[in-house]
Amino acid sequence: MWLRDRADRATARLTARAEARGDRGQTSFEYLGIAVVIAVIIGVLAGTTDIGDKIKTGITDTINRITGGGK
Known part of the structure; x- marks a missing residue:
């Protein structure tokens, strides 16, 4: 059970980082x-x-x- 909780917290941290980063750099591509x-x-x-x-x-x-x- 503790392993699942730890995985959930890690996923939440990664999601928060991705959302905080936004779409910067994507536009030029x-x-x-x-x-x-x-x-x-x-x-x-x-x-x-x-x-x-x-x-x-x-x-x-x-x-x-x-x-x-052309002039």
Whole structure:
């Protein structure tokens, strides 16, 4: 019985530590994952359909507007 109580206390401590730590550091990896998925989708579309040209043109135009390039 004492072993179970000790295990329960240890589990409670680990849970409290995990909750106190929060989600710090997770965000950058989540953004990276989303960026990779989007890049793969764009790559597939660019290689298989004419939608790729429209996407490429849209991205290029947006980048040029932001950076002032293409003038």
